[in-house]
Amino acid sequence: MTSNKEELNRFIDYLQSQLVRNGSEVFLEKRWFADNRERLAAEMGDLARDEGDIFKRLEHDILSHRDQTSHDFFYTHQIFSPLLEKTLNICKQAGLSPVRPVVLANSPNVEPSPAAWPSTHSHILFIGPGTYSFCNYWAKVISTTQYKISQLQEEQRAAEQIETMLTNETIPVDAIKLVLHYALVGSLLGYGKLKQNDLLMGLRVQLLTAMEVFIVAHEVTHFVLHEQFSESGGIRPGSTALEMEQTCDAMGLAVCAAYGSEEDNIYAFDFMGPILFFYSLQLCQEGQNILLGYSPPKSTTHPTCEERIAFTFEFAKKSKVREVTLRNMKDAVIMMEALGHLVKAGVEIVRDRISTDAPKSHNSQ
Numbered sequence: 008m009t010s011n012k013e014e015l016n017r018f019i020d021y022l023q024s025q026l027v028r029n030g031s032e033v034f035l036e037k038r039w040f041a042d043n044r045e046r047l048a049a050e051m052g053d054l055a056r057d058e059g060d061i062f063k064r065l066e067h068d069i070l071s072h073r074d075q076t077s078h079d080f081f082y083t084h085q086i087f088s089p090l091l092e093k094t095l096n097i098c099k100q101a102g103l104s105p106v107r108p109v110v111l112a113n114s115p116n117v118e119p120s121p122a123a124w125p126s127t128h129s130h131i132l133f134i135g136p137g138t139y140s141f142c143n144y145w146a147k148v149i150s151t152t153q154y155k156i157s158q159l160q161e162e163q164r165a166a167e168q169i170e171t172m173l174t175n176e177t178i179p180v181d182a183i184k185l186v187l188h189y190a191l192v193g194s195l196l197g198y199g200k201l202k203q204n205d206l207l208m209g210l211r212v213q214l215l216t217a218m219e220v221f222i223v224a225h226e227v228t229h230f231v232l233h234e235q236f237s238e239s240g241g242i243r244p245g246s247t248a249l250e251m252e253q254t255c256d257a258m259g260l261a262v263c264a265a266y267g268s269e270e271d272n273i274y275a276f277d278f279m280g281p282i283l284f285f286y287s288l289q290l291c292q293e294g295q296n297i298l299l300g301y302s303p304p305k306s307t308t309h310p311t312c313e314e315r316i317a318f319t320f321e322f323a324k325k326s327k328v329r330e331v332t333l334r335n336m337k338d339a340v341i342m343m344e345a346l347g348h349l350v351k352a353g354v355e356i357v358r359d360r361i362s363t364d365a366p367k368s369h370n371s372q
């Protein structure tokens with residue numbers, strides 16, 4: 008290991024320590040991976056005999072992984088390294104990639120949002136379980152919801168009819184539990200098991216990947232902008248932080264479309280990944296507001312989820328996407344509005360029950 012690399016890792020470790028939050032211990036307690044590494048590798052080795060290269064590579068990765076810093080995490084690299092590489096390649100083909108190298112580092116922050124650290128040497132992308140747990144849980148709930156909707160006749164897929172159908176399913180209950188967990192913890196990390204029909208795994212992974220590619224591409228654009236306008240933190244002269252975020256979203260959407268086309272991922276190609284990510288986050292924030300009366304203060308630097316969904320539609324229209332793309336985007340919103348309506352009603356019931364059942368304080372007796 009070169010001393011430069013050691014120095015960079017020490018710096019990354021310091022920055023990671025600043026991102027540690029309540030709840031980070033769920034994965035910073037890495038004994039599980041250490042204790043189970045040999046067994047996992049053996050299982051992958053067995054699967055490799057029947058299923059081929061992908062498991063062979065996993066077996067190799069599990070055995071060869073070495074934490075780069077004290078806050079490192081195996082799964083962060085497994086999930087995001089290939090997506091970062093793919094994103095950088097797409098940006099390069101478009102002539103819009105950062106010149107300096109991008110280092111992937113685990114983020115110990117439990118929140119869904121990653122963090123970009125642009126620099127004059129190597130850019131650092133902090134991302135990890137806070138992001139992928141959020142995307143994964145919602146991708147499970149949403150892909151199951153979509154599967155149920157697909158069983159309805161086309162003419163029965165209006166918001167009200169979807170809502171009626173969902174009231175007979177367990178999906179809204181799962182979604183309410185996710186929102187309640189987020190409301191209390193600010194993350195879905197540590198939520199635990201959420202069962203899903205194995206047949207829907209393909210759909211879930213496609214949606215999850217579309218969300219993650221958009222998120223990674225957004226952050227990579229921050230690096231590109233920072234190289235161009237380093238003195239203003241990536242903000243183009245005469246423009247604002249909000250506009251910079253929109254540029255990053257626009258590039259994120261463009262990368263999503265390219266990724267969707269290359270990987271045959273409809274959620275990425277038709278921008279449903281980003282829309283469903285923002286809608287899930289918005290629902291979590293609304294749930295937090297209903298339950299605790301807390302809503303994040305209006306940011307002067309970041310658009311709201313609602314604004315980012317509206318921007319995605321504007322971007323799609325300006326890009327003259329196919330009619331079917333717009334329809335898929337609209338269907339995604341209709342589905343989330345139906346689910347969201349049930350979820351918010353459920354969270355209200357929980358809030359009312361808590362306030363009715365709460366023991367009266369001594370002073371009020």
Ligand SMILES: [Zn+2]
Nearest residue numbers: 225229252255
């Ligand atoms: Zn941003």
